[in-house]
Amino acid sequence: MDEEYDIIVLGTGLTECVLSGLMSVGGRKVLHMDRNKYYGGESASLTPLDEVYKLYKMGDKAPEHLGRGRDWNVDLIPKFIMARGKLVKLLIHTGVTRYLEFKSIEGSYVYKGQKDAIYKVPSDEKEALSTSLMGIFEKRRFRNLVVFIHGFDKNDPRTWKELDPQKTTTKEMFEKFGVDANTQDIAGHALALYRNEDYKNASMVEFIERVKLYFESLTFFRDSKSPYLYPLYGLGELPQGFARLSAIYGGTYMLDKEGCNIVYDDDGKVIGVESGGEVAKCKQVICDPSYAADKTKKTGQVIRALCILNHPVANTKDALSTQIIIPQNQVNRRHDIYVSVVSYTHQIASKGFYLAICSTTVETDNPEKELEPAIRLLGSIEQKFITIKDMYEPVENSEKSGVFISKSYDATSHFETTCDDVLDIYAKVMGEPFDFKKDERLEQQQQQDEM
């Protein structure tokens, strides 16, 4: 422990593990510690199933009819991977893909309040025209919008349809195409994956880029029906993959460490981390909010209901995995509700079982009731586990101390915001933005040198 490190990373959640990996690859001397005796922190997948019952204080043992406990790898945070999103870029860039195996999520659905039913999210122009989500005229307007988005190129005015990308808001764009409130909900929440309505007053360019990401992700696999990927054995495989990366580039790992208290000098600059009476010295610290509570503020709460099912969700064509989005307006809320379903085919449950996680940002003092529209869609539930978690983010300028704090995992259904946080912290710690192209250039350079 008495050694000196460039960076000490505290907590082995996904954000911390990706950063640890990138720092080690970048030549920094990294010590990575966790108070828990397993990798992943909140982004671990619990196994065997007994661990889930223990965590929720529901006894020591899972009921026998749920099958072999070891077949379960239960995520605590529901998220999917956008096939063309930033996490996949990071996975491919670092080669961490070689530790993982993915399956694509079979379906993506959206809830319509008026009909009290879920509908498949249209995945292309053809489906836009055949969907039963909208009336016949509305479908055409929606299709025109989809065609416009597909063709849009911010550098080519011919594709702008007289909408100035600099000045036009998403709302104005919707008005131009004449799409109604329902269609706006589908486009904004099920395709662009916005969580609230703020996007309508922001530039249409961001909206278009997000919808494009959705469609590009959809076509990533030839036959995929959703833009999402999911790693076999659960999301906990992701932090472990990046931890391995860090280790093979020289990072030192210590789990099950008590304390992990950050030590500062008189000017409030970090000098090291104390555990069990010993202090490991370092210049910088990266940690999750639980290791630096004094430098974080609460930003809200998220509620998650983990539900074990023994059947697929109704009206999803018996999909073994699916996502359902309940746009806020459809149920008179300010935040969307998400449902993500994975099952035994992903090696996260024993044969025949499904794991559905419903989540949303808390708005009232009866959060469990807020999830009702989602729970209702699931049908009979074998077991339900409810968590309400405070979300934290660093207070302003906390990094002046040399301590860089990640944000809690939010209620979004994918990892894009997590990756934004990773890239933001990376830039602050390293003093320059992360360059996805750097390795390629180095490779080319080397090949030229060899010639």
Place this chain on the structure above:
Amino acid sequence: MSQEYCLVASGLQYDTLNNNYRQKNGRRLTMATGAPTYKIILCGEYGVGKSSLFRRFMNDTFSMEKGKKSTIGLDQASQSFQVGGEEVKLTLWDTGGMERMSFIGQSYYRGANAALLCYSINNKETFSILSQYILDIVMNAEGAKIFLCGNFADCEAEDRVNDADIENFTRECGNVLSGSYQVSCKDGTSVKDMFADMARVLHRENAKKMTLRKDLVIQPGVTPEDDDIHKKKCCTSS
């Protein structure tokens, strides 16, 4: 995005993201053959020579460098072997030194066909602790064959792990061991023979299983038909 990559179906409904298929200079790196591949993980205490075995396996070299420096950036290497006229591939995984002060994590074990349990012949402690490792392997890599490897055969020591110790251990384990070897990474003694023997044992075992399941058509990663699926499902996009 200039980086092009290819997604490959690894079974009938499987889609696998695999770095091996990344586009490089316009030429796609594909698996050379459809040879059956077996994943072997190295297990055992820090310092018993796992990374040295990995190095011997990878490029038949040896280094006195301790710990991380000797295998930086590497934890996976493949080699081909001939088993009864057939080509068989072994992929060896190193721990990345994670066991030094911590645990390895379950993801290391996923899909392993075999575990090579290493100890130092000179150090009885590294041997007697192996039953714990067996537990981890049985829990996390179901069905993996377990092999025993005593390293440091070149060294003389007073209290060496002897044949009786190994016999006792094998009995205690209820015969879960598929092979036991003694090697020296320093002078290279028996290392090559060990891997060749493992390839033989693993492939025989697999062939047995396959004849048992002949009526089941799908054998991901093994049959030539499967190779066609790879090609069909393979797509690039930029």
